Amino acid sequence: MTTLKSQIVLVSSILLCILITLVGITINRVFEDKTLAKEYGIKNQLAGHLNAAAGWQAIERGLGATILGSAEGDTSPLFPKFIEMGKKGDSEVIQAKHYADKLFAITQNHSFDDKLNKWLEKYGLLKFS
Numbered sequence: 001m002t003t004l005k006s007q008i009v010l011v012s013s014i015l016l017c018i019l020i021t022l023v024g025i026t027i028n029r030v031f032e033d034k035t036l037a038k039e040y041g042i043k044n045q046l047a048g049h050l051n052a053a054a055g056w057q058a059i060e061r062g063l064g065a066t067i068l069g070s071a072e073g074d075t076s077p078l079f080p081k082f083i084e085m086g087k088k089g090d091s092e093v094i095q096a097k098h099y100a101d102k103l104f105a106i107t108q109n110h111s112f113d114d115k116l117n118k119w120l121e122k123y124g125l126l127k128f129s
Contacts, residue, residue, distance in 0.1 A: 038106060042103045042106065049099060050093075053090075056092060060085040063078050063085060
């Protein structure tokens with residue numbers, strides 16, 4: 001029969017192993033949560049830039065329709081504002097692309113990058129038209 005001292009050492013060793021395992025699981029979850037928080041922060045910034053670009057695009061379309069409706073073309077006093085709105089929208093799109101690249105570096109998720117590229121293609125076609 002084993003002594004009381006050896007039984008205490010055995011139980012203590014088992015409890016220590018369980019404790020180490022639980023601490024390891026907790027640390028792993030903390031790192032996963034930190035990665036998710038960083039990913040969601042970047043997605044939030046990306047969505048903000050895309051929303052801003054869509055807003056500038058709507059203003060740009062309104063100014064373009066007004067310029068075309070007045071039949072003044074590039075002699076319209078609104079034409080410089082039209083160009084300015086286009087530049088602001090383009091800068092928001094560039095910033096959105098920057099955050100999309102950051103997001104891709106973290107997640108390695110191609111589906112989101114593909115969706116953004118499709119959106120950029122449609123945006124380019126709209127600007128071309």
